[in-house]
Amino acid sequence: MKNLSQHKAPIMEALNNFKQMRVVPFDVPGHKRGRGNEELTAFLGEKAMAVDVNSMKPLDNLCHPVSVIREAEQLAAEAFGAKHAFFMVNGTTSAVQSMVMTACKAGEKIIMPRNVHRSAINALILSGAVPVYVNPGVNRELGIPLGMAVEDVKQAILDHPDAKAILINNPTYYGICSNLKALTELAHEHGMLVLVDEAHGTHFYFNDALPISAMAADADMASVSMHKSGGSLTQSSFLLINNEISEGYTRQIINLTQTTSGSYLLLSSLDISRKNLSLNGQEIFRKVAEMAQYTRDEINKIGGYYAFSKELCNGDTIYDFDITKLSVHTLNIGLAGVEVYDILRDEYEIQIEFGDIGNLLAYISVGDRRLDLERLVSALAEIKRRYQKDKSGLFDHEYITPQVVATPQAAFYAPKEKLPIHDSAGRIASEFVMAYPPGIPILAPGEMITKEILSYIQYCKDKGSFMTGTEDSNIEYINVLKESEQ
Structure with a gap:
């Protein structure tokens, strides 16, 4: 490995060198450095369009990096204290899915809090992994889900010793952190991998006064939304691996779902932002x-x-x-x-x-x-x-403990029927209902629909929350498992 310097930004430097080469483009993208789309170039600027280019030898290839992207990955790994860092251009959603799919095959169990982002449950639908939910603590006064109690995780591990991994949100959207070090040690004692959704914790790696980061806690994998607090462009993230996680296998998993046409705008923004954070x-x-x-x-x-x-x-x-x-x-x-x-x-x-x-x-x-x-x-x-008005009549809590009846994958692909949502109590959901942001499901595929949940969904709609997840864009109908499938 060549000597690393956090003052370098290899992808940015390669793009600057490329611009000076005056290459004639007979490749994609078809806008040809912006000349073929004047309105877009006027909107985004000539500098941005000039580096919206395709993979080629001087610029490396995201799917199988061997030069400048490889060096940028090594610099990112050093900056984050990881064994390896992967540049993710499909967002942290893709990083979370890659973590779960690297750790678990179809039918294998993963322990996770139920207040995960939808991307984690989507990973279960894609992979066929089976969730073991640990209900998070709840602060009733604030109406927010908290972290997972160490004793609750210990009990889940004892009840499911065959689980392959545990997934931890750290921090939550609200800034709440679990006892990450204790949970990691507990999981490792039982031979389980530790995956951390650090979508909101990029900054933990770059300031000593902030809570412990996943890599510092010896977690095995972490997904980091560099674009949230790290300064990179929207949709750009890192997937970090540690310990005995295979770099080659993880890259194979990433390449199952990540684009083969990685945007150099996103890649360079990650590279430049890593440099900035590592130095400043x-x-x-x-x-x-x-x-x-x-x-x-x-x-x-x-x-x-x-x-x-x-x-x-x-x-x-x-x-x-x-x-x-x-x-x-x-x-x-x-x-x-x-x-x-x-x-x-x-x-x-x-x-x-x-x-x-x-x-x-x-x-x-x-x-x-x-x-x-x-x-x-x-x-x-x-x-x-x-x-300001009287607070009576307002909901006093946010998190409702779900009744899980079927795995997300089984429920999502099972025969289903559409019902008016107000008539769906007692049925099993075949799709999500959530407010976005933050994208934490109120209902996920495989969960029992209850009157309490329906009241909460209606309350969210009445208050103006942006609701999403169902095929019906108005959230007036919901897909449920057919009676014969329940």
């Missing part, structure tokens, strides 16, 4: 944490809102908290989080990450300015003054 991450995320804390303090001075942080830590289901996350509970002003989300966007031109029934999340990053944070605080104060 400590200071970048010190500033981000400082901005988040300032905003938390100001919001809590308003009254009614509760911007929560490390004071929630309990040593188990909230083992640690991501202090860069600005999560705010809104129910005490009589408004659902999604209602505040809509008011901020529609009346104040402030776009936050998401709002659910009880909370909202503003994503703070190095790109934010103090002036913008003050504008958010002022808007929240004004919303409270203008719209």
Whole structure:
């Protein structure tokens, strides 16, 4: 292996060299460096179009990298403390699916919390792996699912000693962290692999004051959304492997579903962002944490809102908290989080990450300015003054423990019928229902539909949550298993 320097960005450097070669393109893409699509070039810029190119010898090949992409992978692995890092251009969804499919074959069990992102359950549909769900802890006051209790995972391992792996969300969308080190050691003691969905934890690798990262905790695989807090372009992520996970086999699994036409815009954005974080991450995320804390303090001075942080830590289901996350509970002003989300966007031109029934999340990053944070605080104060009402009648919790009747794959592909959703109680779902973001299913294929779940779905719709998952785009009908299949 050549000497690595985190000051290098091999993919970017190869693209710059390529631009100077004045190559005549008789290959794809057909826009030919932008000349064939003037409107798109005017919109995106000549510089972007000039590097939207195809794989070729000077630029390497994502499916089987041997030169510049290979070197960029090695630099990323060093930066993240991993054995190897794969560049993912189908998003962290693809990375999560690749983790599950690398660890588990059809019929093999995987232990996971039920509040996983839909990509993890999609991986079960694709692979035929069988979930063993551990219900997360729940904070009833805030209405949010927490991490997995160590004792609950230990019991799941004892009940299912043949499970191949355990999947852990770390952190959750809200910033909640499980006891990652203890869970990893527990799984390894029983011969199970540890897979970590770190979609919201890129920054853990680059600042010592933040919670422990998956690789530092000795996990076997982690999927990292570099585009969320790491600064790369949307849809670009890393899949990290560690310990005895095979690089070659993992790449074969990735290549089952990842595009063979990897975008060099995405690849170079990963390469450049890794360089930036490896050189400047400590200071970048010190500033981000400082901005988040300032905003938390100001919001809590308003009254009614509760911007929560490390004071929630309990040593188990909230083992640690991501202090860069600005999560705010809104129910005490009589408004659902999604209602505040809509008011901020529609009346104040402030776009936050998401709002659910009880909370909202503003994503703070190095790109934010103090002036913008003050504008958010002022808007929240004004919303409270203008719209505050009695909180009675609001849902007091977010997470409903599902009744799992069939595996996701069996239910998704089973003979099914379409019912009006309000008539579906007592039947088994054959598809998802979820609010997006965050994309955590309220119902997943194979789960019993209950009156409680239906009430919650209707409540989400009434409050304006963006609902998705069903074939019916209006979520008025739902596919269920035929009676003979139940």
